[in-house]
Each structure stands twice: as structure tokens, then as C-alpha cells.
Amino acid sequence: MMGFISDIKYLLVLLSSILLTACSVGSFDIIGTPKSSVYLTNKQGYKVFDCQGQALVKDWPDTDYFWKENNLPKGTTEFTCVDGKAYVKGKEPK
Numbered sequence: 001m002m003g004f005i006s007d008i009k010y011l012l013v014l015l016s017s018i019l020l021t022a023c024s025v026g027s028f029d030i031i032g033t034p035k036s037s038v039y040l041t042n043k044q045g046y047k048v049f050d051c052q053g054q055a056l057v058k059d060w061p062d063t064d065y066f067w068k069e070n071n072l073p074k075g076t077t078e079f080t081c082v083d084g085k086a087y088v089k090g091k092e093p094k
Contacts, residue, residue, distance in 0.1 A: 042077040051081035 040048040040056040040063065048056045051070075056063045067074050070086040079086040082093055 040077060048077045051084050051086050 038057055040058050042048050050056055050066050054062075056066060064074065066072075066086070067076060070079070072079060072086060072088060076088065078089050080089050080092045081087075087093070
């Protein structure tokens with residue numbers, strides 16, 4: 001019985017060490033979550049989302065496709081969505 005309790009204590013210490021390491025080391029990313037610096041941001045520093053609610057990623061083919069498909073200049077972060085299509089602010093249909 002004492003051996004079992006000792007094993008449980010060892011596992012708890014090991015698990016705690018792993019979790020503390022994960023919290024303290026920014027590069028320890030178990031699920032592969034993209035860092036916030038990879039997302040496109042607007043002038044206010046907020047993430048930019050396409051008209052379907054997906055965050056736009058810097059230097060990503062889908063982001064280039066979004067700009068091309070909506071006839072937006074590459075790099076545009078200020079746009080208005082109308083019926084699922086993006087328009088430069090002030091040029092959206094009324």
C-alpha cells in the first residue's frame with residue numbers, strides 16, 4: 001500500500017512540474033494555437049476578421065485570396081462587410 005501511495009505522489013509531482021513548465025514557457029504549446037502576432041491587426045491593434053468571422057493571418061494564402069476575391073488592395077485592414085462581401089469603407093453599396 002505504501003508503494004502505491006509513493007507512486008501516486010511521484011506522478012502528482014511529475015504532472016505538476018509539466019504543467020508549471022507549460023505555464024512558464026511560452027513556446028510549450030500542446031495544441032498548436034497560433035500566437036497572436038501571426039494575425040493581421042488594424043490601426044487600433046485588434047485582430048482583423050473576414051466577412052465570415054475568420055481571423056486573417058499575416059502572409060497566408062487565404063488572406064491574399066480574401067483581398068483578391070473582394071477587390072481590396074493587398075494589406076487592407078479597414079473594410080466593411082455587406083452581405084458577406086468586403087468593401088473599402090465608404091464604397092459599400094447603400
